[in-house]
Amino acid sequence: MLAAVLFLPTALFGCNGKQIDNPTINASDATTSSSLFEQATQGFSTCDMGDLFVDEHTQTPSSPYLQAIENYRCDTSDTLVTYCVDERFQGLAVTRLAVPRTTFPVFALYFTAELEMARSTLMAKLGKDFRESSASQLGAAPELVEDPDDASASVLICTKAD
Template sequence: MLNIRTSQAMQRFKRAPLLIALLVLSACSQMTLEEQFTGIETCNIHNIFLDPVTNKPSGQYFIDKKLEPCRVDEAAFYCVNDKFYGLTVSQIAIPYKGPFSVHAIYLKESPVVVEAALRERFKDLKINQSEGNAPILIADPKQQGSSIFYCDEYSE
């Protein structure tokens, strides 16, 4: 009887490192910016906003990183230092209140560099077209040499 209990205890002990490793990996597997903005290439982004009642973001990326807005007006702006398909991201804007529906990624690279990188990733990417499902890529007017890649379902 003692041998059976000892054997069972040893088996549990052997599984403990595996369980600990799984817990550590799950804690480290935070959502990436690419995962959070899946669909931005066709402006098919849903349920990413700053809730005006709770002042909490809905997107898992923002929750995982415990991000707080660095500025809030019609949109919530998050100052970050992250990557989006290898491009350097300095800021993200998500809807906050009112009819504002823009989801924007502020990139440190120029529009030419950003477009080339995104076209390599998304072969059928349509940019700056009048279709409602085409994202916009512009030079950032406030940061020379930088870009803003965004979708606004209500822009014309």
């Protein structure tokens, strides 16, 4: 897991208005997006991400949620695609979502909440604090870490075992 966390700063960056040619989202689009986000991330607490990835060969998003937010892609690296989003996961504000674009199995939700606040919220909502564990090392559970680029933020990351 540590290797994936150390890799993230080189692969991801803050959005800070860096979306490219993004149209304004109207209220119905935002509602649809949020509903799709909830569906797409419902397995995050067990790192069961289903179709939340970008197809390695066609480089197109596989899930309805990623298709709906394709205009909000804010970074693409050799292994990950990052979307700048404005969503909520279990009550926490999510500003970025990173998904794999190869077989490199990393998924990350970037929260605006600092580590202990996020940990407390997730414990209250899901009954788990998402500390490093054997399950997180095996890719069966996410790990909550301090955002390597922002000490006042946190990242919930799944690194699936190959």
